[in-house]
Amino acid sequence: MSEDTASSLAAQFKAIADPNRLRMVSIISASENAEACVCDITEPLNLGQSTVSHHLKILVDAGVLTREKRGVWAYYSLVPGALDSLAGALTGRP
Amino acid sequence: MSEDTASSLAAQFKAIADPNRLRMVSIISASENAEACVCDITEPLNLGQSTVSHHLKILVDAGVLTREKRGVWAYYSLVPGALDSLAGALTGRP
DNA sequence: TCAAGACATCGACAAATGTCAATGTCAGTG
DNA sequence: CACTGACATTGACATTTGTCGATGTCTTGA
Numbered sequence: 001m002s003e004d005t006a007s008s009l010a011a012q013f014k015a016i017a018d019p020n021r022l023r024m025v026s027i028i029s030a031s032e033n034a035e036a037c038v039c040d041i042t043e044p045l046n047l048g049q050s051t052v053s054h055h056l057k058i059l060v061d062a063g064v065l066t067r068e069k070r071g072v073w074a075y076y077s078l079v080p081g082a083l084d085s086l087a088g089a090l091t092g093r094p
Numbered sequence: 095m096s097e098d099t100a101s102s103l104a105a106q107f108k109a110i111a112d113p114n115r116l117r118m119v120s121i122i123s124a125s126e127n128a129e130a131c132v133c134d135i136t137e138p139l140n141l142g143q144s145t146v147s148h149h150l151k152i153l154v155d156a157g158v159l160t161r162e163k164r165g166v167w168a169y170y171s172l173v174p175g176a177l178d179s180l181a182g183a184l185t186g187r188p
Numbered sequence: 189t190c191a192a193g194a195c196a197t198c199g200a201c202a203a204a205t206g207t208c209a210a211t212g213t214c215a216g217t218g
Numbered sequence: 219c220a221c222t223g224a225c226a227t228t229g230a231c232a233t234t235t236g237t238c239g240a241t242g243t244c245t246t247g248a
Contacts (some may be wrong), residue, residue, distance in 0.1 A: 022104055
């Protein structure tokens with residue numbers, strides 16, 4: 001595996017290698033329409049609003065989530081196929 | 095997802111969320127008999143011996159690799175199903 | 189028994205990470 | 219316009235992480 005491939009893959013795994021971020025992804029995928037706003041996540045995880053916003057940005061930057069602003073709220077949802085692509089890198093099966 | 099589940103999963107993902115450790119896993123799985131010793135890994139990754147040993151320990155502690163000492167050498171190999179289990183946690187398919 | 193080699197462990201360090209409080213930005217409402 | 223509420227951004231901090239050099243442990247061979 002090339003150095004670049006490894007770095008890129010590691011960056012994506014690093015994004016989900018955090019308990020709170022894993023739970024965020026879980027909450028979002030289990031939500032209505034598979035999307036959630038910051039306020040939906042702050043309470044169940046018992047984290048400050050700025051911390052949640054920070055984690056969500058990391059997941060967006062890694063290509064795991066997308067952000068869509070509607071009015072005052074920012075809705076986060078899963079990027080289709082992103083997690084499956086990561087899983088495929090582990091199994092070696094595309 | 096429970097807090098404990100998230101922490102446990104995150105710990106495993108954290109173990110592979112590093113470029114050099116990903117390449118180590120790649121080197122091992124591509125090696126003869128799917129096993130490699132420290133000296134097989136030091137050169138291609140251009141890392142110090144103690145650093146390689148340190149990374150391999152992290153992967154062993156996470157349940158990704160096993161260590162078997164034969165004579166002077168320590169052979170590392172993949173734990174069967176470990177990576178597939180992690181991949182399954184991402185896809186939701188067991 | 190001694191020396192050499194393969195690996196593990198320790199101590200130290202800079203860099204990255206997770207968290208929070210404070211502040212900034214922007215849309216909706218009166 | 220002023221105000222409120224939902225997020226984002228910034229600054230600060232303690233903790234964790236990746237790396238190396240030095241040292242320790244253990245096996246093999248002379």
